Structure formats: structure tokens, C-alpha cells
Amino acid sequence: MTDISMNKSAPVAKGRQIPDRLTSGWKRGLKSWEALLLVVAVAIFIFNSFASPYFLDPWSLSDASFNFTEKAMIAFAMALLIIAGDIDLSVASIMALVSTVMGVAMGLGASTPVLVFLGLGTGLLCGAFNGVLVAGMGLPSIVVTIGTMSLFRGISYIVLGDGAFTGYPADFAFFGQGYVWWVITFELVLFALFAVLFGLLLHGTSFGRMVYAIGNNATAARFSGIRVNRVRFILFLLTGVMSAIAAICLTSRLGSTRPSIAQGFELEVVTMVVLGGVSILGGSGSIPGVVLAALIMGLLTFGLGLLNVPGIVMSIIIGALLIGVIALPRLWKMVRR
Amino acid sequence: MSILKKALTTTATAAALATALLASAAQAETRRIALVVKSLGNGFFEAAARGAEEAAKELGDVEIIYTGPTTTTAAGQIEVINALIAQRVDAIAISANDTDALVPALKRAMDRGITVISWDSGVAAEGRQMHLNPSSNPLIGNTIVKLAADQLPEGGDVAFLSATTTSTNQNIWIEEATKVLPNYAGINVVVTVYGDDLADKSYRETQGLLQTYPNLKAIIAPTSVGIVAAAQAVTDAGKIGEVNVTGLGLPSEMAGHVKSGASKSFAIWNPVDLGYAATYIAYELTTGKAKAEPGASIPMGRIGTVTLDENGEGAMSDPFTYDASNIDEFSSVF
DSSP states (O other), X not given: OHHXXXXXXXXXXXXXXXXXXXXXXXXXXXXXXXXXXXXHHHHHHHHHHHHOTTSSOHHHHXXXXXXXXXXXXHHHHHHHHHHTTOOOTXXXXXXXXXXXXXXXXXXXXXXXXXXXXXXXXXXXXXXXXXXXXXXXXXXXXXXXXXXXXXXXXXXXXXXXXXXXXXXXXXXXXXXXHOEEETTEEHHHHHHHHHHHHHHHHHHHSHHHHHHHHHHHOHXXXXXXXXXXXXXXXXXXXXXXXXXXXXXXXXXXXXXXXXXXXXXXXXXXXXXXXXXXXXXXXXXXXXXXXXXXXXXXXXXXXXXXXXXXXXXXXXXXXXXXXXXXXXXXXXXXXXXXX | OHHHHHHHHHHHHHHHHHHHHHHHHHHHTOEEEEEEOSOSSOHHHHHHHHHHHHHHHHHSSEEEEEEOOSSSOHHHHHHHHHHHHHTTOSXXXXXXXXXXXXHHHHHHHHHTTOEEEEESSOOOGGGOSEEEESSOHHHHHHHHHHHHHHTOTTOEEEXXXXXXTTOHHHHHHXXXXXXXXXXXXXXXXXXXXXXXXXXXXXXXXXXXXXXXXXXXXXXXXXXXXXXXXXXXXHHHTTOTTXXXXXXXXXXXHHHHHHHHTSOSEEEEOOHHHHHHHHHHHHHHHHTTSSOOOTTOEEEOGGGOEEEOOTTSEEEOOOOEEEETTXXXXXXXTO
16 A cells, blocks of 8 residues: 555656746746846947957957956856855865965976876865865854865965965966967866866756755755765865866966965855856856856956956946846846736 | 858958057057056055156157056956957056066067066066166165164164065065164064055054064054054054154155154155156167166166166165155155
């Protein structure tokens, strides 16, 4: 008897979908959000093309891509983390520590593959440290990562003080300064690759569904048989590794390490994720949204730079854009009601 | 198909328009010189920009692009440099946030035919054609210690309040100051603290100094942000007359503290002259009238000439001391 009832309920459970978004009619909502971002991105592109004669130059656009590639790579992992209801504010500090470890190794004569390996290892360890404290011990992620934000960069300051590591091997420069083909930089290829990989991971695998489920209701997810803390731990590992990759690119691009490297990146990464339509409360968001947000921020800062708009005004415009894009759908709903 | 054609035509038109604009810019033969600063909204750099405009007016065919990031980071300045390379400016004159990190970006600028010089805060030799120091580091290091020692005939405890641990300028000056300490009998440096060039952090660091070292006689802050915050902290603690704040500051920001006695005297070069000289040198180099090579003498208009050493560096002039006798004259200038 119990067997029969189990069989009956099974197809129902299989057909049920965990919602992608907080709004009802998620398909339409998904479309409209990315559509809005796309419109903004295209508008900025067109505006820049007319505002400055230098914008539509392949080499200029190639240079401009550095404004967002490194931050976007972290933003992909951060998006998953925020969708799952956590946050990692220590990413920029992980970058500083990764860069410092590579600098120390470089001083001991390590070759480029060893530097990359050590960098990735350091990122993984930092991610694991955050993960153990948050997923293992159940501490709130915002508190833990504010702590590790000071901790990781603090170690860099102790190692480096007011000094700097310079003189990385010549082939190490490829990651941040190399071109794969014509104007296509290595960083741009990495950015595209990770956009696809994270898109597939979040939208095409059961792991991605678990991330949404945890963000919507961690308790319900646990009772559905999802190993919630293991997923959260993996997400912190991913963020650590992506921060390491970004750090390798940035160190290679700057050709040097100082403890202040990547200062303030964490807020730009979070801005990118939120602008991309990821709910800061968790449970909804998409990778295409984050990709578009990265492009918007990159195009906007570069376009304003071409017009020699002072950085202070630029920050105001980006802030206004963030609030505007996020408030617009809500205002639209209020008006329609 | 027709849509594609239309798009192609539009792109072609836009490209033609761009070329036309470029051509008209080239015909005018105006030299576009970008004055890139550490961060905008800093009185020192605003004054330098005024000097740059003064030089531009004298030279006639110069357009000044005054720009910089919001925060004092290397990454922010690289974004600015990329935008300037894309605009194909004729020259970049930069006060760097990081000696080494800007080198790859500035090398790229030079590869594309842009004249690159650094001024105020330098870039490593391979990232620029020459560097204009406002003064020489040993002279500045000596001056800041001398300013403190002049008020302390019997000696006493002195502390440094620096900017960030990665600030190129401040660290060199403090290093040079430390070297000449033996010449000043009785002057005892107890500690160096870092206010990160932020008013509130510098203020708190000063409060910490006053509490930790009750016998402190002077605070040397070779940073325009730090010296004001330190003077304010000393005033608020009621220690005017006990602790003298000195170092490098802007007359307009220090006028009140000089009058109240929190700061007996301080030094600074003239940032207006610095912006003027940097612009003049950039112009001379980009027009090919002068060459940046060791031993070369490059004219700087009304200021004279600068002679480059083997590292391609040159010093503009001596730092200037400001006190109660001349503060009013300069506080309205910068």
C-alpha cells in the first residue's frame, strides 16, 4: 500500500520545478530583466560611439575590456554564492594574498607553471578557510568574510610592508598582457570561457538547481535531501579559486605585487552581481545577467573615461545606474497598478 | 539581408565621421597633454592643474586634459591611461600611485607614440621618458627634520605621520629624513604611523600618538592630508604649544593652524609651478624641441631649466617654508 502511494507521488515530485526567480511567471520575468540590461548596454554602446570618435576602435575596446574581465570572473562565482544566500567580501583580499604568495615564490626562483599552481592553491585554501567557518561552523558569511578581508590582506602587508615584488618571468606576462588572436586578449577568452562554464553549471546542472533551492529556503532544501553545507562549502572554494585566477591575471597585467593590489574590488564585484539581477537576498539571478552587467560597467567606465569625465562623477553615474536599473522594474509595477 | 546592409552602412558612416573628426583635430595641430593625477579632489593637484593651464596659455597650441581616478589606486590610473591611449593624446604627464604597476600600461602608451613623463610621484625608469621631481628627496628629507628641530633647541621625541605604506613619496622622504637625523642632536624619532592619506584615519593615528607618547614634542607629517588632521587632533587635545605639527602641507588648509600655533611652520614646493613645469617639459618633448636623455637640459619656461641625471630624473627647485610671516600671502593661492 505504501509502495503504491510512493509511486503515485513520485512523478508529481519529478515534475515540480524550484522557481528561478522570486516573481511569478518567471519566464517572462527572466526575459524582461536581461532584456532591460541588454537595452542599457546597447544604449551605452551607441551613446559612446557618437560621444567619442575614439570609441569604435578595436584596440581601444580591447584595452577597455581590462576594466571588467578580472572583476567579472570573480562575479560569476560570487553570483552563485549570493544566489545561495551567502556572500564573500574577502575576494579582493584573497587576490592580494595570492599575488603575495606568487611574489614570494618568484623571489625563490619559481617558474611560471609553479607560480600559477601556487596561486590557485592559495585561492583554494582561502576559500576553504571561509567555507569551513561559514558552512562548517555555521557562522554568518558576511561577518566571517569581513574578518578574513582584513586577515588575508593583513598577511600581505606583514610580508611586503611598503615593498613590492617585481621582476616576474617574461612568460608570466601572457596572462594579463597576452593576445590570443588580433585584439582578443587572453583575459577576454578566459572571461568568455568562464561565462559559459558558470552558465552551464548554474542553469544546466542539478548542482545549479541546488544553489537556487538553498537560496530560496535552506531548511526546505535540507529536508529535500540536499547536502546544504557541502554545496555552500564548494561555492566558497569556487569563489576562492576564481579570485586566484583573477589575481594571476591582475598580477601579470601589473607586472608587480603590492599589498594594496585590487583594493576595493569586492564592492565592484558585488555591484556587478546585483546589477546583473541577482537578488541580494538570494534565490534568484542568472549568469547572462551578470555577463551583461560586466559589459555595462566596462563600457560605461571606458566611455566616460574617453570623455575625460572625472572619476568622482563616474562613481556617481555608476551608483545612479545601479539604483536606477534596480528600481525601474519596481517603479514600473507600481505605475501599472 | 537588408537589415545587415543597413547596419553595415551605419557603421561605415560612423567610421567616416570618426575619421573626419580625427582629421580635423590633426589639422588644428593642437597638442593634447594629459595631466594625470593620483586622485581628483585634492587641493594640491587642483593647484597643479592651474599651473598646467597657465603653461598652456603661454605655449598657445596646447590643450590640457586634467584627469585621474577617484581612489588612489594603480588599477584606477590604468583605466585612465587606457582611455587616454584610445584618445591618442600627444603626451601623458602622470603623478603615479604605484611605481611599478603602471609600467606595462605606460609602455604601451609609449609604443603608440605618446610622450610619457612622470612628475611629483615617479614611475620606474622603463615606464617613462623622464621624471620631474618637485625637489630632491634628500633636500625634502632634511627640510622636514629641520622644521621640527628649529622649534626644539633642546631636542625631544618626534613621530612621523605618513600616508600609506605604499606611497612612493612619503616613504622616500622619511628614509632621507632618517639619514640626516644624526645631524640634529637630541631629536629622537619614536615611531612612524600611517594615516593612509585619509583625514579620519590620520586624526585617529595622531590621537593614538598623543596618548602613547606623552613626551612627544613634534609630529612630522609629510602629507597634505595628514598634517591638517594631525594639527586638528593636537588642537582638540588642547596640546597647542606642547606638540608642534610640521611637515608638508597646503597653505590654504594650514593657515588656521599656523595662526593658532598648532603648527609653527611647514614646507611645500609650489604645486602651481610643478604643473606648469610638467606641462612645459611634456610640450618640449612632444614637439621634438628637447630630448629626454641623461645629461639633457630641458627648458621649463619661467622656472628655468631642469637637468636630467643618469636615471632620467631631474629636480625642479627647493621646498619653501611657510610660517606666520607669509601664510596669508599664499593661503589664497593654493
